Amino acid sequence: xxxxxxxxxxxxxxxxxxxxxxxxxxxxxxxxxxxxxxxxxxxxxxxxxxxxxxxxxxxxxxxxxxxxxxxxxxxxxxxxxxxxxxxxxxxxxxxxxxxxxxxxxxxxxxxxxxxxxxxxxxxxxxxxxxxxxxxxxxxxxxxxxxxxxxxxxxxxxxxxxxxxxxxxxxxxxxxxxxxxxxxxxxxxxxxxxxxxxxxxxxxxxxxxxxxxxxxxxxxxxxxxxxxxxxxxxxxxxxxxxxxxxxxxxxxxxxxxxxxxxxxxxxxxxxxxxxxxxxxxxxxxxxxxxxxxxxxxxxxxxxxxxxxxxxxxxxxxxxxxxxxxxxxxxxxxxxxxxxxxxxxxxxxxxxxxxxxxxxxxxxxxxxxxxxxxxxxxxxxxxxxxxxxxxxxxxxxxxxxxxxxxxxxxxxxxxxxxxxxxxxxxxxxxxxxxxxxxxxxxxxxxxxxxxxxxxxxxxxxxxxxxxxxxxxxxxxxxxxxxxxxxxxxxxxxxxxxxxxxxxxxxxxxxxxxxxxxxxxxxxxxxxxxxxxxxxxxxxxxxxxxxxxxxxx
Numbered sequence: 135x136x137x138x139x140x141x142x143x144x145x146x147x148x149x150x151x152x153x154x155x156x157x158x159x160x161x162x163x164x165x166x167x168x169x170x171x172x173x174x175x176x177x178x179x180x181x182x183x184x185x186x187x188x189x190x191x192x193x194x195x196x197x198x199x200x201x202x203x204x205x206x207x208x209x210x211x212x213x214x215x216x217x218x219x220x221x222x223x224x225x226x227x228x229x230x231x232x233x234x235x236x237x238x239x240x241x242x243x244x245x246x247x248x249x250x251x252x253x254x255x256x257x258x259x260x261x262x263x264x265x266x267x268x269x270x271x272x273x274x275x276x277x278x279x280x281x282x283x284x285x286x287x288x289x290x291x292x293x294x295x296x297x298x299x300x301x302x303x304x305x306x307x308x309x310x311x312x313x314x315x316x317x318x319x320x321x322x323x324x325x326x327x328x329x330x331x332x333x334x335x336x337x338x339x340x341x342x343x344x345x346x347x348x349x350x351x352x353x354x355x356x357x358x359x360x361x362x363x364x365x366x367x368x369x370x371x372x373x374x375x376x377x378x379x380x381x382x383x384x385x386x387x388x389x390x391x392x393x394x395x396x397x398x399x400x401x402x403x404x405x406x407x408x409x410x411x412x413x414x415x416x417x418x419x420x421x422x423x424x425x426x427x428x429x430x431x432x433x434x435x436x437x438x439x440x441x442x443x444x445x446x447x448x449x450x451x452x453x454x455x456x457x458x459x460x461x462x463x464x465x466x467x468x469x470x471x472x473x474x475x476x477x478x479x480x481x482x483x484x485x486x487x488x489x490x491x492x493x494x495x496x497x498x499x500x501x502x503x504x505x506x507x508x509x510x511x512x513x514x515x516x517x518x519x520x521x522x523x524x525x526x527x528x529x530x531x532x533x534x535x536x537x538x539x540x541x542x543x544x545x546x547x548x549x550x551x552x553x554x555x556x557x558x559x560x561x562x563x564x565x566x567x568x569x570x571x572x573x574x575x576x577x578x579x580x581x582x583x584x585x586x587x588x589x590x591x592x593x594x595x596x597x598x599x600x601x602x603x604x605x606x607x608x609x610x611x612x613x614x615x616x617x618x619x620x621x622x623x624x625x626x627x628x629x630x631x632x633x634x635x636x637x638x639x640x641x642x643x644x645x646x647x648x649x650x651x652x653x654x655x656x657x658x659x660x661x662x663x664x665x666x667x668x669x670x671x672x673x674x675x676x677x678x679x680x681x682x683x684x
Contacts (some may be wrong), residue, residue, distance in 0.1 A: 213263050214258060216271055217258045219271050220251075220259070220271060220274075226278065230278075230285075233325055233326050234289065234324055234328075234329050235281060246274075250262075286328070289332065290322070293335070295332075296331070296336050297315055299335070300338050304342060334386070337388065337391065341387050344394045344398075345383075345390065347398060348398060352401070354405055355375065359373075359376075362415075367412075367454065367456060367462075368456070368457050370457055372404060411458070415456070418462045418465045418469065422446070422449075425472055427596070428473045428477050429442060429443065429476055430599065431598075432480035434599035435602060437476070437480060439476060442475065445468070445472050446472060484598065484650060488648075488649045489602045489604075491646045491647060493515070494512055496656050499658040500523060502560070502567070503556075503559065503569060504523045504527065506570055506571075507523035507526040507570070508658035509642045510579060511523050512606070512658075513608050517584055517585060521582060527554060529581070530553050530554050530574040531553040531554070533548030533553055533555055533556075534557060536565070540624075544623070546625070547626070548568070549625035550569055550570050550571040552627075553570060554568075556568050563636045568640075571679065572589050576589045585684035586684070587600065587605055587684055591678050591679055592682075594667075594671045594675070596682075601645055601647065601648045601653075602648060606645065606683050607680050608645075608681040609642070609643050609644075609655075609674055610640065610677040611674045612638065612641060615672070615673045617675060618638045620634055620676065621633060632676075641657075642658070643658075651667060652666050652670075
């Protein structure tokens with residue numbers, strides 16, 4: 135409705151007299167009060183215009199109300215209340231995106247809201263003045279709740295799956311560790327919370343085999359360090375690398391993913407370096423042993439080895455500070471040179487040496503197979519210990535179970551490293567009896583207070599040196615003083631046993647003398663006699679086992 139222009143109506147209007155008599159007669163006389171009256175009319179017109187504007191609004195409101203388009207504007211269902219609710223929803227949509235809901239899920243709702251705000255009436259989106267406008271907001275609210283519930287549900291389900299995969303990958307894990315993950319899952323409430331958990335657990339699952347590789351490398355390096363300690367060599371920089379690996383275990387999966395590659399490369403390089411050093415050090419260490427043996431033999435023959443010992447001590451210092459394979463190889467080379475020089479002096483001394491041990495009682499064996507007991511009985515007399523061969527046999531015990539051949543064609547019989555095998559009056563030729571090796575003899579001798587310097591595998595030169603040092607030696611060889619190939623049998627308890635039977639006999643002697651060219655033996659069957667070193671060494675090399683008595 136347009137504004138009523140009272141001024142225009144008044145201006146065009148023909149003035150009429152208040153009384154008919156005024157229109158009669160001559161021209162109207164001027165009224166002194168006319169200007170004031172005109173001003174009053176103008177003010178009245180303006181008031182009338184305002185009144186008509188208000189009437190227009192009242193009329194529009196009445197029409198809208200009549201159409202059902204308008205309630206009380208500020209009531210819960212009113213236009214202003216709906217506008218405020220729309221603002222709250224827009225704020226919630228922004229927060230949902232911040233909480234991890236994809237923007238695309240809310241794009242349609244946000245666009246619809248933006249379109250609604252393009253046309254406004256009295257600062258309120260026009261659409262909110264229409265009947266049932268609240269239904270639009272209710273729909274937006276319902277769709278928002280569905281979008282939120284769907285995203286939370288999907289992301290929570292994905293996080294649960296990620297946790298289950300991690301648990302499966304870890305296998306057996308501490309209860310507290312998993313309880314902590316499940317607690318984090320229970321506290322999560324937004325898609326972002328669940329997405330963060332899923333990402334972390336997926337990455338942890340991927341890191342499980344990597345972490346195990348790192349742990350295996352740490353174990354390998356730790357083992358190599360232990361070997362280095364046994365060999366008495368440095369393991370640098372292993373300690374620093376292990377400290378780095380220890381720090382690795384305390385960082386999160388993202389940091390471990392970045393660090394694992396360089397750490398594994400470092401660990402692999404260290405393993406290769408340490409293994410190379412250990413191999414070289416083992417050879418050098420063995421060479422130290424060989425040089426020491428040469429020194430011992432030479433010293434027993436009266437060779438002055440003091441100067442050589444200084445050289446060996448210097449090499450020991452170099453060995454203990456070496457950190458490179460080449461350094462260990464150089465130590466080995468130097469030791470070989472020293473050992474060769476000592477051996478040369480030893481051979482010269484042997485050629486000049488003659489020694490016989492006195493104070494060893496001679497006995498003949500009283501059973502067909504009691505040679506080792508008789509030889510031991512003779513050697514013990516040098517220490518004033520008198521044990522008969524029968525007493526030794528009784529204390530050792532015997533495994534009298536018969537031999538048999540198993541399905542693989544292997545001879546199975548008793549273990550002479552534990553006790554006597556078979557019948558002491560039997561024969562190797564028909565598998566009715568064999569012998570006892572050095573461990574049970576040493577056990578019985580020590581039980582009676584005997585002093586044993588060494589027992590087990592040793593060289594013929596070691597025997598010579600100890601005889602020269604006045605120590606009788608019980609030595610395992612062959613009866614006919616010849617060399618024969620071995621065809622060992624398998625004991626009942628699974629140990630391979632040196633054996634040259636059944637066609638050839640083993641025999642045990644007590645060595646009591648040595649000269650530059652021969653060896654003096656007490657033979658429990660044939661008496662005392664000299665045998666050439668060549669012959670002795672051939673027969674002894676079949677078994678290469680002996681017992682050195684003090």
